[in-house]
Amino acid sequence: MTTAIALTAGDPAGVGPELLVRMLVELRAETAEDVAVISSREELAAGIADAGIDTDVDGLLDPAHIRLIEIDHPWPRARGEVGAEAGRWALDGLQKALALHEAGEVAGLVFGPLNKTSLHLAGMTEPDEMRWFENRLGAAAAVSEVNVSTTFWTSRVTSHVALREVADLVTPQSVRESALLLHRLLVAAGVSSPRLAVCALNPHAGEHGLFGDEEVTAIAPGVALAAETGVDVVGPFPCDTLFRRGFDGTFDGIVTMYHDQGQIALKTAAFDGGVTLEAGLVLPICTPAHGTAFDIVGTGTASMTSTRNAYHLARKLVAGAW
Structure with missing residues (x-):
């Protein structure tokens, strides 16, 4: 072969x-x-x-x-x-x-x-x-652009779509699939037990529905579905603090809800050296x-x-x- x-x-x-x-x-x-x-x-x-x-x-x-x-x-x-x-x-x-x-x-x-x-x-x-x-x-399953830095990886629930469309595309199933895909890729790359975290969509992770309910109705259920398969995944967390825990090594991968949510963090901290993987x-x-x-x-x-x-x-x- x-x-x-x-x-x-x-x-x-x-x-x-x-x-x-x-x-x-x-x-x-x-x-x-x-x-x-x-x-x-x-x-x-x-x-x-x-x-x-x-x-x-x-x-x-x-x-x-x-x-x-x-x-x-x-x-x-x-x-x-x-x-x-x-x-x-x-x-x-x-x-x-x-x-x-x-x-x-x-x-x-x-x-x-x-x-x-x-x-x-x-x-x-x-x-x-x-x-x-x-x-x-x-x-055979979900496809996604996955971004790779020397510190951690990110997958996206949505990618090249208008921002106004993102909330409707964030579902328990799409969150689950993005988490499972990221887990499989990290294992293939040699990380035996990947630790994953999932971003919230809304400010402050929605504050229990005060700023939006996607965390309650879609993201947390998607995290639970992924965890049921044995994947080590937690969240959702506010993204304005979560990426610090990626860069300090707490997590191997972060599931983001939309393109710029992860790209801004990665390209600010690790622009030179980043890789995009067409995954799935x-x-x-x-x-x-x-x-x-x-x-x-x-x-x-x-x-x-x-x-x-x-x-x-x-x-x-x-x-x-x-």
Whole structure:
């Protein structure tokens, strides 16, 4: 059974080509792990120029372990801007990765940062890449974007939806599924007995219904349902204090109710190094938690930390009980 990882640069107009090249340099120097690079020689050459690295495309590749799977249409040359061609290139790369997985040639995927506007200009109809993957791969249970820092993980009951829709989507079942998903992922990553906590939705956890009743009617029942399965999970707690207990190591994972509830905390305390995991699918799919950084394209200053962490998390999950 293969343990190879597929790598794509994501949006070619952003810092993805630079990050992909830097990752390949590290892999050539440090490992003999198998990877399939879904790109083109032109994109890799642009990444080399962006990174300012003294090598050529062949110097990034290794016939034994690092092979290039070329996208079969011209690489879009526009850099640092939104565009349909960039979105199509990014989607084509992801589609090739899924085809390689279907053929049994890769076991996981790491993709560079994407621009959702470019993806939609290219014809993507789903709200985000998570749902795009779900529609092509299917899922046996709940799917969610999970965010990973060096300290703790977060899952989301809701994600890329309008804030006005969140309360209606928070149900006992959705809370339960988000907690179970986070528990399974932490176990797969090597945490034998994950300790989980669940965020409230309303200020002060609703103050027993004074500021909203979702904690009473949906979140606490969902926590109880998850705990009945043997998961170590408690809550709901006010989120303005709960994250301190995540960062100090009290909890391994926190279930959040909506996108920014967890993202603000993680990106404030641990922006450099964060990873987003597209969870609940048939293979591990990881990406750096930052964006395309159009403003620094070509400056050679993109940080490798999140991309490196995304690769090593995918590698760990491929080796674990995914």
